[in-house]
Each structure stands twice: as structure tokens, then as C-alpha cells.
Amino acid sequence: MIEDIPQQPIEPGTVRVDVAWNGICGTDLHEFEDGNNFVPPAGHPHVISGESAPITLGHEFSGVVSEIGEGVNDLAVGDHVVIEPYIIHDDVDTTEANPTYQLSPDMNFIGLAGRGGGLSENIVVKRRWVHRIDKKVPLDEAALIEPLTVAYHAVRRADPKPGEWAIVGGAGPIGLLVGAVLKALGLHVVVSELSPLRRQKALDAHSADYALNPAEVDVVEEVRRLSGGEGADVAFEATSVQPVLDTLVESLAPCGRLVIVAIWNHRAEFDIERLLLKEIDIRGSIAYANDHPKTIELVESGRIDLKPFITKKIALEHLVDEGFDTLINHKETAVKVLVSPSGAGLED
Structure with missing residues (x-):
């Protein structure tokens, strides 16, 4: 439902952002x-x-600063920005001294637990969560910086090294972005994915060096062959599917690192003896903490091109019939659907 609601007031220490893309x-x-x-x-x-439902959704968005609250001296009207969309208690340290502020009690997200959302024409956000981006980065591509930061944080959790071999289980949006970060950091990347459309997208978007179909290829043996017989150094689970998890465990070399990126809404099973005998490290990854600056740097430097991941742009009135419907019923055909709350930019 689209409604006219009152504009959020600007307050000291906050910034108003006109949303470009969500x-x-x-x-x-x-x-x-x-x-x-x-x-x-x-x-x-x-x-x-x-706040409680109904909530204005949207937490992956870019925009332009249109108003600045008292005490904000390091941003200007007209700056292009992206948002780190956290709702966190004010007494939590969110500086670089605390690398786990996203794990603090009651954490939630702008656009999910209130405080406006990216599916509105403008939003007021605390200065801490506003990140300036170079104007050479198109605002539609900038809207993908939030999910790219999820991927960057997951990769960082794996302690990757240039030249290592990585396997990504699943070529959905996060799996593809994880692959893009890995490639940008100099790793060899293998993606395992059933969908032929997603496998091709992984190759076309430079998210993978190899895209394997687990229904036709022994992924474990192929990863070992490609890596000179050792197996993968790092693996990323981005599906919440048990057979994918099993394949990743088997694909890892001794002392490999497995990062769980997908949100599992059911129990997973592990062969504990296998983990023990291979000394595999299992690490979880959720959201991000102080990862936006490094992620933005990867985009601004051109080391990651976000344009290939944008598959559709729509107006707000088509959020359900063209946006949600595509991603629910035709998800193999789309990576990221962008919404313009104001309708601007749809002629591009």
C-alpha cells in the first residue's frame, strides 16, 4: 500500500536524504x-x-543529502550518500574500537523496525549511519553497496589471501556479491549453482572463474583438480541448503575456513568427525561492522562493477506486481530489482 505520511522532522545530528534508489x-x-x-x-x-507494523520498508538505498541538522559539519546538501541502516542503542560503541556492534542487544534495521525506510521519497538518518560516496558512482549502482557490504564482511570473516581458492555455494544475490569481492581481492573463485541463468550471471558479472552445475559435475573432485589437488582454502554457504553445505565441507582443504552467510530457518547437520579430522574452521557472518568505508573504496576504485547486478528498475507503484512477483516467482531471472520512490531516473 502506498500512503502519504508526514515527513520526518530534521533534528540535531541528523541528515535528510532524498532517496534515489532502493x-x-x-x-x-x-x-x-x-x-x-x-x-x-x-x-x-x-x-x-x-515502532511496530505497519512499517515503511527499505534498507538498501542511495540518495542525495537535501537537509542537514544542527551539529553536522562534514556533509553538504547535494552530497551523494548511502546508509548503514542500523537501529542500535545509543550507549553502544559504534566506533572502530568495537568490531561487533552489529551483535549488540536489540539491534535491528532502518526500514524493518522503523525510523523510515528506503521505499519513501526521503528519510532522516543519524549522521553516524550516513556514508558519502563519490559522485562518479551512479546512484543506482550505489544502492547495491549495502548488500555488497554484507558480502565484504563475510569475506573478511574468512581471512582471505590473494591466490587462495574459494568456493561459493549458491549464485543468488549475496553469493554473486561474495564472489565479486573475492575476485577483487585476488582469489580464484568457483561457484556451485544449479540454475544455468545464475551460473552464466556469475561468469558474466566477474563473480567467478568457474561456475559448476552440481547435477552434472562432481564439485568436490573438480575443485580439487582446479586447486592442484588440495581443495579450497575458503568456502561460503549462501543457500541454507543441506546438500550445498555438505559439498562445501568436502571441498575444503585441511584447515580450510567455512563461512555461513545464509540465514538458516531450520537446523543444519554437520559431520563433526569430518570437521575434526580436517581441522575445519566454521565462522558465522551477519550484516557488517565498520565495513562500509572499505566496501565503498572497492566500488569507487573500479575494482568491483555493480552495474551487472542490476536487472530491473521500477516505480514504487509496481513494487508488488513487478518487484516482489519477479523475485518470488521468477527469482532466477533477477539479481537486484531497484525501486525509485519518486519515479526519477526510470527513463535512463
């Missing part, structure tokens, strides 16, 4: 289909934001 996230789809995962149910307000 990417539809898998989390948004879950809220649309099932409801109340991150969005607080009606009548049960979030402990920090004080």
Missing part, C-alpha cells in the same frame, strides 16, 4: 510473504525505535 532485499520478501521476522508486530513496538 534495492529489494530477500528480507523484504520474507516480511511481505510471512511478516514479523524483523518487523515488530502491530502493538508490540521495537524496544529502541518504539
